[in-house]
Amino acid sequence: MSKIVAFTGAGISKASGIPTFEELGDLRQKLSRSYFENYPIKFYEILKKFKDTVRNAKPNEAHIVLAKYNIPVVTMNIDSLHKKAGSKDVLEIHGNLETVFCNQCNSEFDFDVIYNSIYCKNCKSLLNPNVVLYGDMIPNYFNAIAIIGSADILLVVGTSFYTSTANDLVYRAKNAGIKVEIINERAEELVPKFLAKIMKTKFK
Known part of the structure; x- marks a missing residue:
């Protein structure tokens, strides 16, 4: 699986x-x-x-569906909306x-x-x-690498790839042969659709 x-x-x-x-x-x-x-x-x-x-702020459908399927989350956000949505396995790297x-x-x-x-x-x-401010080290960076490295599919949601953090972590995933799926627009609509399709495939 x-x-x-x-x-x-x-x-x-x-x-x-x-x-x-x-x-x-x-x-x-x-x-x-x-x-x-x-x-x-x-x-x-x-x-x-x-x-x-x-x-x-309240979690939207993208946060909620990630929690529903118990998908581990590595987030660059500081808004705690993944935890508000009910996600238990969340690493807030910033x-x-x-x-x-x-x-x-x-x-x-x-x-x-x-x-x-x-x-x-x-x-x-x-x-x-x-x-974590610009100019700081990221204390949980290696934890993030380990979590992402454990994936077969990395679902990247809502990042502009402006930061070196995003570029590096996604590059590492691709380099490790992990399938990377990117949803950067209309996450509240497209993330639930994507996961419904993936989960149906996984549990056939």
């Missing part, structure tokens, strides 16, 4: 009302380590606005907006503490987002 793994980017959440980075102008530059260190107040204002959008942490005293807090202060209440150090 073929194993399917999904690799998802911002496009899968577009139908849930979350804009892609291409639609947000210079947001990429502002989600960088250097911008965070130089302009922490402005940085967190941006992140709070994004969190407000994410908080009100983190999420659920917590923030303090490097100085190793404390972790719910993300919402930053609505009061962006500084640690224990030691007054600047809190870090649980998000």
Whole structure:
């Protein structure tokens, strides 16, 4: 039986009302380590606005069908919509907006503490987002390679291939002989259709 793994980017959440980075102008530059260190107040204002959008977003049919079929997901998204949809096996390689942490005293807090202060209440150090920023290493990168490497079919959904992460992981999959299927438009419509067809084939 073929194993399917999904690799998802911002496009899968577009139908849930979350804009892609291409639609947000210079947001990429502002989600960088250097911008965070130089302009922490402005940085967190941006992140709070994004969190407000994410908080009100609901999973769309693409998220829901991946959860329905228990398909492992490696996602570049920080919106947690795969988990909201019920997916149990989700690797969020760029983190999420659920917590923030303090490097100085190793404390972790719910993300919402930053609505009061962006500084640690224990030691007054600047809190870090649980998000991989441009300029950071990706701590779970090798875990992502392992999960994707276990697939017979890699379903790539909603990525523009703008990032080196997407290009590298998909290249590795193709190089390993894994069949790669790409759905970058109308994910909420095409992912359920694709999986219905694949699952029917698999379980005949």
